[in-house]
Amino acid sequence: MMYSDKVWDHFSNPRNVGEIADADGVGEVGNATCGDIMKIYLKIDNGIITDAKFKTFGCGAAIATSSMATEMIKGKPISEALKLTNKAVVEALDGLPPVKVHCSVLAEQAIKHALADYYRRNGIDPTPFVGELKEEEACHVH
């Protein structure tokens, strides 16, 4: 299985690893049984994501997509982060092997969960913004 140079870069030098102690939104998706967990922390000020950090238990693609996804939303308004698709993350990484594309879906989900958490903490119903979020993602079907 071949990873692109960009994926290798984001895997070996992942950006934004860590946690935010006083985060404004935290989202965790995936499960250990499947072998993929992504946890994303967001700091939001005046509708702008001023900081994003991640922790990931998962493969090379999972770590690289977490790194790239957090890079793509840092410094952006919430409205843009809401529009982030897994396809955009995969493109930014110059592509992923087909069997690994589902890892990018996890990244998109983790960000949406973190934003949903931010809305809930502020007494806002997240559904109009993030849509219906599945609680537990089932392992990839094959």
Place this chain on the structure above:
Amino acid sequence: MERFVYADNAATTKISKPVLDAMLPYLTEQYGNPSSLYRFGNQAKRAIETARKEVADVLNADPFEIIFTGGGSESDNWLKEIMHSLKKKGKHHMITSVVEHHALLHSAQRLEKDGFEVTYLPVDHEGQIDPEAVRQAIRPETGLVSIMFANNEIGTLYPIEQIGAICRQAGVLFHTDAVQAAGHVKIDVKQMNIDLLSLSAHKFHGPKGVGAFYCRRGIPLTNLIDGGAQERGKRAGTENVAGIVGLGAALRIANEELEQTSAKVSAMRDRLIDGILTTIPQCRLNGPRQNRLPGNCNISFLGVEGESLLLRLDLAGIAASSGSACASSSLDPSHVLLAIGLPHEVAHGSVRFSLSDFNTEDDVTYILEKLPEIVSTLRSMSPLWEEMQKGQVSFEQ
């Protein structure tokens, strides 16, 4: 990359110099077809028969009983033919184990689709099988038992001689997939009552793409591959002469050097296992500590995932493999690790190092130097490890 440490010999091995030297003439000047009538072809035929004798001698079999195949998978697939023949005698039941290689398991599953019954014996927490379990599973309609000689993932060595005796007494054919064992541990098909056996050259410093199937004289054998009369009419196709020559030489040499290689490699393996278990917290050895293949070291690192471990190892110049779902092209976690009772998350965190005679003490030292940092870096990034540290989740060890 600072240096390259190849620690994945269970996946494949480097062809050794004497083997390469033995093969080269058959890739260059001695290109005759062994079936040709003229002397130029006879030379190639002679080389194949020499290789056949080499394999037979190592196994304590008769050359007649050795058929060259395209590898271990093909040899395992022959069991389908054996079972189809046995069905005509009312034997439609086969016994095997849950930890066999996929070539065997998928062949067994295909037999089930064809109406056969297969019993998959479970294993204990070290991957071991009790011969009694085999005896108890045998029924009047059992035609074949197939238990691997040694497990490729966790190194468990099986009680083949005892199982062979049980099968011989019960009048049931006994096959063993010896792909990981041949060339590394002693095999004696007569003493061990083995009727059928699979092996593959590239696991003992021979070339890829060639293996052998041992079938005891007297056992009817129908072809997997029909066509010309090669391999006494049992396996059609112009022979992979150079590959067969390489296989014979590699097995002969491996057998000659077996005791000393095994001692050297086991010592390195033990240093690696002990080194990892003592320097890295929260990890566990998969498979038995003692009764395992000389080069095999399989360890689960809790809180981290196998593919990311392998990639970091790769960045450090170390080649290994993993039982993680993410590391397999099928996205299934190792069936062997699940069979020994590991929870999925522990199976996902497994890494298999497998050493050979070509590894050095420096290689082991290098792995022991690089691994702790790799594991701790990935752990610092892992939400699962974080939960484990906070006591929110734990895995029985």
